[in-house]
Structure formats: C-alpha cells, structure tokens
Amino acid sequence: MEKTWLKNKKKKFLFVFFLAVILMITVMACAFFGAVPITLRDIFTHTNRTIFNLRLQRIILAAVVGGALSVSGLIFQAILRNPLADPYILGVSSGGGLGVVIVMVLGLSVLKLAILTLPLSAFLGSVLTILLVYRLARIGGRVPVQNLLLSGVIVGTIFTNILVFIVWFFEDRMTRGVIWWLLGNLDVIEPKLLLSISLLGIFGTAAGFLFSRELDILSLGEEEATSLGIEVEKTKRTLLFIASLLTAVMVSVCGIIGFVGLIVPHTLRLILSNEHRLLILACFLGGAIFLVISDTFCRTIILPAEIPIGVITALIGGPLFIFLLQRKKKILFK
Amino acid sequence: MRPSVAQLRSLPALRSSRHKTSGHRARSGLSDALLETQTQPPAMMVDRNDNRESLNMGDLLEVKNLSCGYGEKVILKDISFQMQKGEFLGIIGPNGVGKSTLLKTMLKIIPFLKGRIIFRGSDISGLSQKSLARNIAYVPQQTQAWFSFAVLEILLMGRYPFLGRLESESKSDWEAMQKKVGLTRIENLLYANLDELSLGERQMVFITRALVQEPSLLLLDEPSAHLDIGHEIKIFDLLQKLNRENNLSVITVLHDLNLASQYCNRLVLLSEGKIKKIGTPQEVLDYKTIEEVYQTVVVVKENPVSQKPHVFTIPEQFR
Numbered sequence: 001m002e003k004t005w006l007k008n009k010k011k012k013f014l015f016v017f018f019l020a021v022i023l024m025i026t027v028m029a030c031a032f033f034g035a036v037p038i039t040l041r042d043i044f045t046h047t048n049r050t051i052f053n054l055r056l057q058r059i060i061l062a063a064v065v066g067g068a069l070s071v072s073g074l075i076f077q078a079i080l081r082n083p084l085a086d087p088y089i090l091g092v093s094s095g096g097g098l099g100v101v102i103v104m105v106l107g108l109s110v111l112k113l114a115i116l117t118l119p120l121s122a123f124l125g126s127v128l129t130i131l132l133v134y135r136l137a138r139i140g141g142r143v144p145v146q147n148l149l150l151s152g153v154i155v156g157t158i159f160t161n162i163l164v165f166i167v168w169f170f171e172d173r174m175t176r177g178v179i180w181w182l183l184g185n186l187d188v189i190e191p192k193l194l195l196s197i198s199l200l201g202i203f204g205t206a207a208g209f210l211f212s213r214e215l216d217i218l219s220l221g222e223e224e225a226t227s228l229g230i231e232v233e234k235t236k237r238t239l240l241f242i243a244s245l246l247t248a249v250m251v252s253v254c255g256i257i258g259f260v261g262l263i264v265p266h267t268l269r270l271i272l273s274n275e276h277r278l279l280i281l282a283c284f285l286g287g288a289i290f291l292v293i294s295d296t297f298c299r300t301i302i303l304p305a306e307i308p309i310g311v312i313t314a315l316i317g318g319p320l321f322i323f324l325l326q327r328k329k330k331i332l333f334k
Numbered sequence: 335m336r337p338s339v340a341q342l343r344s345l346p347a348l349r350s351s352r353h354k355t356s357g358h359r360a361r362s363g364l365s366d367a368l369l370e371t372q373t374q375p376p377a378m379m380v381d382r383n384d385n386r387e388s389l390n391m392g393d394l395l396e397v398k399n400l401s402c403g404y405g406e407k408v409i410l411k412d413i414s415f416q417m418q419k420g421e422f423l424g425i426i427g428p429n430g431v432g433k434s435t436l437l438k439t440m441l442k443i444i445p446f447l448k449g450r451i452i453f454r455g456s457d458i459s460g461l462s463q464k465s466l467a468r469n470i471a472y473v474p475q476q477t478q479a480w481f482s483f484a485v486l487e488i489l490l491m492g493r494y495p496f497l498g499r500l501e502s503e504s505k506s507d508w509e510a511m512q513k514k515v516g517l518t519r520i521e522n523l524l525y526a527n528l529d530e531l532s533l534g535e536r537q538m539v540f541i542t543r544a545l546v547q548e549p550s551l552l553l554l555d556e557p558s559a560h561l562d563i564g565h566e567i568k569i570f571d572l573l574q575k576l577n578r579e580n581n582l583s584v585i586t587v588l589h590d591l592n593l594a595s596q597y598c599n600r601l602v603l604l605s606e607g608k609i610k611k612i613g614t615p616q617e618v619l620d621y622k623t624i625e626e627v628y629q630t631v632v633v634v635k636e637n638p639v640s641q642k643p644h645v646f647t648i649p650e651q652f653r
Contacts, residue, residue: 005486005525083480139405210499217491219481224474226443228547229467229495274481 019285030296066291067284068201072246073261078215086261087247091156096251099125122252126244183310184257204246212276259317400449402439424598433587467495471544482529492546514545534565554586619643
C-alpha cells in the first residue's frame with residue numbers, strides 16, 4: 001500500500017514536470033503556425049523576423065492568460081467548495097470588463113495611459129464586484145456558499161448586460177466591439193503591457209501557492225477549517241483578492257474568455273488529486289498549454305480570418321468536460 | 335398484564351449507581367467486566383504534565399454568562415457552566431435549542447454576543463485560531479465534501495496549527511500522526527480515498543485527525559449520527575478509552591439521551607435558550623424534566639448492566 005502510494009506521488013511530480021516540458025515545446029512549435037508560414041531556416045536567416053516576434057508575443061500572452069485564469073478558477077473552486085465555480089460564475093470577469101469599458105468611455109485609455117489604466121480599471125472593477133457579491137451574500141457575519149454563487153450569477157449577468165449596452169451605445173469611442181469583449185482576443189497591443197501582465201500572473205500564482213495548505217483544508221469545509229486553526233474569513237478575503245487580481249488583469253488585455261478556469265482545474269483534479277500544492281503549479285502549466293493550442297487553432301483554421309478565442313475554448317473545453325465527467329462516473333460506480 | 339405508566343413511575347425506578355448493591359444485578363462474566371471499568375475512578379483530574387494549571391484549580395473550561403447566536407438572532411442566553419479536566423460532558427436538548435451553536439461558539443466559528451469563555455485560565459477571544467486549535471479539536475457533523483483526499487492527507491491536516499506557512503510536515507509530525515492512527519486502529523485505511531469509505535470509517539478518520547491536533551479538549555457534534563448501533567458503540571467506547579487512558583476531556587453534543595447517560599459523567603440539558611439542568615445522568619434524566627423539555631411521555635428505568643438511567647419513550651397508544 002505504502003509503496004504504491006509513494007510511487008503514485010512520484011508519478012504526480014513527474015507529471016507536473018512533463019507539463020512544464022510540454023509547455024515549452026508547445027510555445028516553440030506554435031510559433032511556426034500562422035497566416036504566414038515560417039520554417040526553421042527563416043529563423044536563422046532572419047526572414048519574417050517581425051512576424052515571428054509578434055507571434056511569439058501573442059503565444060506568451062496566451063500562456064500567461066491561460067495559466068492565470070486556471071489558477072484563479074482553482075482558487076475560487078476551493079474557497080467555494082464547488083467544482084463549478086470560476087471567475088465567470090462569480091461575475092468577477094464581467095466586473096473587470098465593465099471597469100475597462102467605463103474607463104474607455106471616459107477617454108482615459110489613450111495609448112500612453114493604457115498601460116496603467118487598463119489593468120487598474122479591470123482590477124478595481126473585479127475587486128469591487130467580488131466585494132459587492134460577497135456583501136450581498138453575507139448573512140450575520142457569515143457568507144454561505146450558495147448565497148455567494150447566487151449573488152455572483154446575478155451580479156455577473158447584470159454587469160455583462162451593462163457592458164454590452166455601453167459598448168453598443170458608445171460605439172464611436174470603443175476600440176473593441178461586443179464580440180471582442182464577450183469572446184476574448186489575444187492580440188498583443190503593447191509589448192510593455194505584456195511584461196507587466198506576465199509578472200502579475202506569476203506573482204498571483206506564487207501567492208496562491210503559498211496558501212496551498214489552506215486551500216486543501218478550506219475545500220473540505222469552513223467550520224472544520226476554523227477548528228483546525230485557519231482564520232477563515234481573513235484567509236478567504238486574501239484568496240478572493242488574489243484570484244480576482246489574476247482574472248482582472250487578464251480580462252483587461254484580452255476580454256472575457258470562458259471555460260479555461262473551469263476546464264483546466266477540473267481535468268487536473270481528476271488526473272492528479274485535490275492536493276493544491278501540486279495542483280496549483282499544474283494548473284498554471286496546463287492552462288497555459290490549453291490556451292496556447294486553442295489560440296493557434298483560432299489563428300490558423302479559417303485563414304485569413306480569425307475565430308474568437310472564446311468559441312474555440314468552448315468547443316474544445318465543453319466536450320472534454322463532458323468526457324471527463326463520464327469517466328469520473330465510471331470510476332465512481334466501479 | 336402490562337404495567338401502566340403511572341404504576342412504573344410510582345416504583346423507585348432509579349437508584350444512584352454510587353450506592354449500587356451487586357446482589358440485585360444479573361451476574362454474568364460480561365457484566366462483571368463492564369462493571370469493573372465503570373467503578374474505576376474518573377481519570378486524573380489534574381494534568382501532571384502542565385504546572386500552569388495550579389492557579390485555576392483544575393478548571394479546564396469556564397463558560398461565564400455566555401450569550402450566543404447568529405447575528406441578531408440570540409439562541410442561547412446567559413449560560414454559565416464549568417468543566418474539570420478529564421470530564422466526559424454531554425450536551426443534550428431538543429432540536430434547534432442551540433447545542434451545535436454552543437460548540438461552534440467555543441471554537442470561535444461563530445462570534446459570541448456576550449459573556450466570556452475561559453479555557454485553561456485564558457479568555458478564548460484573546461487566543462489566535464491556531465493556538466486554540468492546538469488545544470481544542472473538533473469533530474463536526476458529517477458532511478459530504480465535493481473534493482476528496484486520501485486519508486493520509488486528511489490526517490496530516492491535523493498538524494496545520496503546528497506548521498508555519500513555508501514549513502512542510504517534519505518527521506515528528508508524521509510520527510505524531512502515526513501514533514494516533516495506532517490509537518484508533520485505522521492503519522488499513524491510511525492510503526484509501528475519503529470517498530471510498532463507509533460512514534463509520536469516515537467518522538473514525540475525522541476523530542483521528544482531531545487527535546492528531548493533540549488537543550486537551552475534544553468537541554464532537556453528534557459523532558454517531560447516521561451510524562448503526564455497532565458503529566455507534568465502537569466510537570463511544572473509543573472516546574471513553576481516550577477519556578480514561580489518555581486523559582482527554584470530551585464534550586459531545588448528543589441526540590440520544592440513553593447514549594448520553596451511558597457514556598457521559600455529566601450532562602448539560604439545554605432548553606429554551608437556557609441551561610435547564612446540569613449534573614450527573616441520574617440527576618438530569620428524571621422523567622419530569624425530560625417530559626417538560628421534550629413535551630412527550632417517558633419512563634425512566636435503570637439499565638440492568640450499567641445501572642445508568644435509561645429513558646423509554648411511550649407511544650400514545652400505551653399512555
């Protein structure tokens with residue numbers, strides 16, 4: 001028994017290591033696909049250098065966004081003890097999007113300012129949303145999970161519709177349309193923005209990693225967590241802040257991309273275990289791989305057009321989710 | 335001819351087990367063996383490992399004028415009681431009277447409204463959640479969690495209050511865990527997944543995790559809910575053994591008055607937001623009190639083997 005346990009543990013570590021290797025290979029490989037084909041020789045002869053660099057930037061953005069959204073979803077699931085919770089259910093993405101749109105309408109998103117105002121407004125939007133959702137769900141000093149989910153769905157729906165209305169009404173002031181917002185896009189507007197976003201994504205994931213033991217215990221129940229010595233409300237607030245930050249920053253540069261925060265953590269929970277120390281690393285890597293591959297499909301399937309990324313993530317993510325649920329059922333009723 | 339409820343009550347139905355005469359008891363090897371353990375004095379009243387106790391005259395816990403509830407809704411009003419080290423205390427009372435609320439208040443899961451809870455001489459509102467967890471452990475009512483863990487992982491969570499943020503479990507943490515596994519005899523479950531276990535096994539796992547916290551006081555919320563009598567007795571025998579041999583003080587919320595009577599050396603009966611009665615099972619479980627609190631007709635007789643009071647419920651057709 002003990003031997004198989006240790007063996008499994010080792011296998012799980014190896015799996016995470018392999019994910020890191022696969023991510024690197026994926027990033028390199030996907031840079032060769034696109035509207036303009038690039039061969040290995042081009043790299044050494046410096047042909048199409050600009051296109052290759054632009055493409056690499058987009059791939060790195062996809063990796064960071066995928067990783068951050070997955071980790072964010074993982075954290076939300078653990079705190080809410082619900083495998084269906086993610087930034088979208090809680091309205092955090094919509095809130096972030098709304099923040100950005102309001103800043104755009106006010107004319108504060110001119111190119112130079114964008115580096116600062118876009119992530120900041122998204123972050124403020126997301127944090128205010130999660131605070132509002134949290135506030136609405138609160139009864140007598142405590143926040144029951146079902147209330148949180150319900151108020152999240154309601155607030156999220158309202159905010160999405162306000163967002164759609166603003167984008168439609170102030171069409172002349174918008175650099176991006178409704179489709180961009182609702183289905184997401186991974187074009188890099190500003191290389192400096194990419195750097196700050198990557199740093200924030202990695203910082204957020206590392207912060208989440210430091211809380212992995214709390215995530216384990218919280219995912220079993222809040223009362224138990226309190227009795228085991230966790231200051232539940234304080235820890236939950238910190239974790240909601242980290243998860244909102246991760247979502248917000250990503251929404252500000254690429255719109256609302258669904259399914260990533262739901263699919264990736266769930267898949268990895270089935271493959272690995274629910275122990276968050278490994279899971280959080282695996283989620284960042286897995287989410288990155290998932291979004292890089294999805295985005296490559298977007299760029300290449302219908303040339304020269306581009307499919308919105310949200311469509312692809314839903315088409316890949318949905319069936320995979322159903323397949324995994326079916327398999328889980330078999331394991332359960334074995 | 336069936337005896338009527340009134341007839342049964344007119345008989346001296348109950349003797350205190352302290353004055354028992356062995357002549358009246360049905361003798362069997364089993365009952366003698368059981369009696370022997372029953373007549374043992376309660377385990378040590380003073381913890382020899384801890385000299386700080388001397389100031390507080392052995393009081394483990396003191397609840398002073400406590401009011402608690404959820405937000406505006408006051409459930410328990412102005413409650414006071416004390417508990418000595420080594421006691422096995424049962425909290426009983428009708429549904430919704432606030433038995434679980436009282437436990438959760440003692441664990442700082444719910445903030446209390448008024449009063450004080452003093453544990454080993456210090457007010458718990460001044461203690462950090464972690465230091466409270468090193469002293470008081472909790473076995474909650476069984477809930478189904480979405481996310482499953484291996485039993486080993488669950489047990490190691492009991493070491494959380496001893497670990498810093500960047501610290502991982504040391505060898506001594508593992509040893510502490512394994513020692514408790516030996517106590518509750520769940521070695522064979524160690525590598526199983528929680529969702530593969532039966533209800534009884536799950537409960538043993540959570541009791542073991544609570545022990546891994548190395549507490550001096552263990553709080554349980556209906557530890558045998560949904561369990562058959564076999565598993566029920568197994569769990570309570572284990573708790574009694576831990577109480578007597580390992581000097582673990584126990585407070586448990588109980589539905590079943592007879593279970594409470596068998597295992598607890600003192601009972602707290604809650605009714606309408608107050609403590610109705612507090613004392614030994616013989617003192618608390620008298621038929622007048624029980625009928626008043628639970629609004630039903632009962633007869634209280636002595637358990638022939640343990641000589642503890644046993645509450646019989648009487649269906650309407652026999653009244």
